[in-house]
Amino acid sequence: MADMGRRPSPWRYIVATGVVSLLLVASWFVVERIARRSYADFAAANRSLQVELARSAMESGFLQILHEGSILASYSFPEFLQGKRSPSSMTDLLGTELDAYKESLAYVFYDAPGQRRFASVREGSIGTLPALDAASLHNWNSLASFEGPLVESSGPGVVEPYFMVFWPVRVDAERRGLLGVAVGFRNSIVKYVLPLRSVKGREAFLLASEGRVLWPPNTPAPVVDPSGRASKYVYMSSRSFTLGNALFTVAEADSQEALKGDLAQVERLRTIVALVDMILAAILVWGGILIYNSEKRRSRLVLQRLSLSRRVVERERELTESETRFEAIFEASFEAIVIIDGEDRIARYNQRTVDVFGLGGLDALGRRAEDFAPPLQADGRPSVEVAREYFGRARLGEDVIFEWTYLRAGGEVRLAEVGLASLSSPPSTSVVVSLRDITQRKANEVELRTALDDRELLLRELHHRVKNNLQFLDSLIELQKGVEAEYAQRILSTVQSRIAALAASYLVVADTPESMRIDSREYFGLVCSQIRDESRQDGIVLTVELEAEAIPLSLDVAVPLGLILRELLNNAAVHGLGGRAEGQARVSFTLAGARAELRVMDYGPGLGALGRGDGLGLTITRALVKQLRGQLSFEDGRPGLVARASFPLA
DSSP states (O other), rough: OOHHHOOOHHHHHHHHHHHHHHHHOOOOOOHHHHHHHHHHHHHHHHHHHHHHHHHHHHHHHHHHHHHHHHIIIIIIHHHHHHHHHHHHHHHHHHHHHHHHHTTEEEEEEEEEEEEEEEEOOOTTTTTHHHHHHHOOOOOOOTTOOOOOEEEEEEOOOOOOOOEEEEEEEEEEEEEEEEEEEESSSHHHIIIIGGGGGTEEEEEEEEEEETTTTEEEETTTOBBBBTTTTSSEEEEEEEEEETTTEEEEEEEEEHHHHHHHOOOOHHHHHHHHHHHHHHHHHHHHHHHHHHHHHHHHHHHHHHHHHHHHHHHHHHHHHHHEEEEHHHHHHHHHHEEEEEEEEESEEEEEEOOHHHHHHHTTTOOOTTTTTGGGGSSOOOTTTTTHHHHHHHHHHHHTOEEEEEEEEEEOTTEEEEEEEEEEEEEESOOSSSSEEEEEEEEHHHHHHHHHHHHHHHHHHHHHHHHHHHHHHHHHHHHHHHHHHTOOHHHHHHHHHHHHHHHHHHHHHHHHHOOOTTSEEEHHHHHHHHHHHHHHHHHHHTTTTTEEEEOOOOEEEEEHHHHHHHHHHHHHHHHHHHHHTTTTTTEEEEEEEEEETEEEEEEEESSSGGGGGGOSSSHHHHHHHHHHHHHHEEEEEEEEEESSEEEEEEEEEE
């Protein structure tokens, strides 16, 4: 009883309170360190998730542009080169692509290295054309066997970073051109990269595959040193994506200032908790407040993660809409499109396939390609063997285009042009078949070829008859010379010479039945030989030096041009020798752009030999040059005379 009435010693409470306080303080420090570490982990995960979201969004948008460019290079431009599309339709198509994809800066088609055939450029992006031209020059040969896409990033110092993509354009497996596209990063930087710079001292970068900084411009690549001594960045989070052969990286780097800002938030919360503990003098309450604030920070990070998740869901919804658009294009395609599975069976087809094969209510799913073809193809090979070979090549990544004989549901034999492509990156088990009926086109081609052959045969026969008639006329003049006086004989010889120059063109055409055009070098050589032979008959030895490019000429141009050459050479033989029995002349025929020039030079007395008026020969020459819409001029050659006949050569 006496013990019950004894008052407990205050030291017990003091010691107990001290022990409890120490335990609570120790617990607080443990919990605080765990909370700070958890906060740091959540912050790092949040930054990594933001970087990943930016990377995923940029990659998805750019891959869609590359996919559209691949379709242009694989189908649209080959059809243009085959004459199935007009130039105006290609120009409209490129303009549509620019309107559809705001990141696209320019679409250019080259039919030779550095030579643009089509170019569609967004306003303010004309500066990308020189870079595309230069890249087309050094990528022309590398894309001879590489199917593309070939991706190159822009050089340093540009206001808006961009990258260039090139695809080879092939017709019947032969490269016929190059499609180049310039794609800008500006919209993606504004939408996805700039928001990463949400804290002072925190920077965001867009890097090329070699580590070069594309954005911000004129900025060195970020270097991370956790100690903070060798670099101002102590932490970096990065994610990369691949476009063709190029690698691009989205990076976010924190300086000491940014991390201190994060830690300052934690320290502020800790100070608040400490002040509350001192004011309330309640360690348990203080601990509860600390837990509360830690949970509050965690909840905020969870909410941020939920917000990012909602954005990911929105992006997935956009992708679903893109798939829906693909379905609409698949069904509305003008060509029959069939998807073949790994067992060479039909897995899917569009409505156009039903129309082409006349299926009506029949179901083609699960059937094979050879079920809709005769046993043998046009080349004598079994349809089963041909289908197996082409499907195998397509699964290995090769774009296959060939002609295929098929049967409609009623047994009618038709001809189609078929293109095969792997459904995804090789090795893929599925193949996309694009089929277009060309039966009528082939029939028209045969009919056109027959008509063309008949016309060429008629023209050759006509030229042969003209040549014979001119030779007959020459024989009549020769007979007439035998009964005329000497003066009349000279006049008739001049007429004979002009007829011979006229007949020379038909002689060349008759000797080259494969073409209706005249080789300028061969034709001028024949005219020069005629003038040399005529000069020898008059006791004059004229040496003619001929330098002529081998330019194909039509008869409308060749005939007057041969007569001009004959008259100028005849003047050189008559007036250019200065009374000598021997001499020489130089003849050149060149083409500069769309304009041709015939140049005849002798080594005689020069312009004085022409006299004040023109003779019949020069009158004829001027009339023929005017007929060719050209100009005729004479100048001193020192020595001699130079006659130039210049005219457009369409």
